[in-house]
Amino acid sequence: MPIRDAHLLVCGAGGFIGGYLVNKLFCRGRGQCSGGRYQAFDDWHQKNPAADNRIFDLQLRESCLEAAKGIDGVFQLAADMGGMGFIENNKALCMLSVLTSTHMLVAAREAGVKRLFYSSSACVYNAKSRRSTKWFL
Numbered sequence: 001m002p003i004r005d006a007h008l009l010v011c012g013a014g015g016f017i018g019g020y021l022v023n024k025l026f027c028r029g030r031g032q033c034s035g036g037r038y039q040a041f042d043d044w045h046q047k048n049p050a051a052d053n054r055i056f057d058l059q060l061r062e063s064c065l066e067a068a069k070g071i072d073g074v075f076q077l078a079a080d081m082g083g084m085g086f087i088e089n090n091k092a093l094c095m096l097s098v099l100t101s102t103h104m105l106v107a108a109r110e111a112g113v114k115r116l117f118y119s120s121s122a123c124v125y126n127a128k129s130r131r132s133t134k135w136f137l
Contacts, residue, residue, distance in 0.1 A: 006114075009067055011058055011104055012077035013051070014044030017119075021075060022048050058100045064107035073115040074108050076101055 008025060012018035026048055040055070047053050056063040058078045068074065078100050080093040087094050101118060108116050 006072035007070055008073045008075065009071045010075045010077065011056075011067070011100075012079065013053065014041070014047070015077065016045045018075070018077045019044065019046035019048075021077070022051050026050055058104055059096055061103045061107065064100075064103040065110065068104070068107040068111035068113055071108070071111060071113050074104065074113050074117070076104050076116060076118045078104070 010018050010022050010025075013022050023046065041047065041053065044053075054067075056067045058064055058067065079097040080090065081087075081097070105116065105118070
């Protein structure tokens with residue numbers, strides 16, 4: 001099925017990258033988009049009024065199953081993250097992001113989703129590495 005005829009789900013659509021992706025998909029006529037994020041709509045970075053903007057708690061398996069129904073392709077961008085230093089100061093939240101990704105992957109498989117794109121936007125270097133540039137030279 002061509003992506004322009006597909007029903008797509010952008011998990012994390014209220015985030016900076018997810019919101020941008022929804023807008024780009026609509027600008028290019030690339031199918032119908034549903035956006036999912038567990039935060040209140042007022043906290044979304046951007047919303048596309050043409051999208052089916054819904055709030056899901058993707059840490060819950062049942063929510064992932066509901067979100068994946070009737071979907072042809074998933075962009076899994078949903079995660080608890082927050083820039084430099086976030087991982088070190090929020091280890092438990094980051095572990096819950098793994099749960100979110102796992103539940104979405106399993107739900108997508110069970111729902112017969114044809115394609116899934118996963119991307120992590122988390123910073124993956126420790127505080128000591130941030131203080132020096134020697135680690136990449």
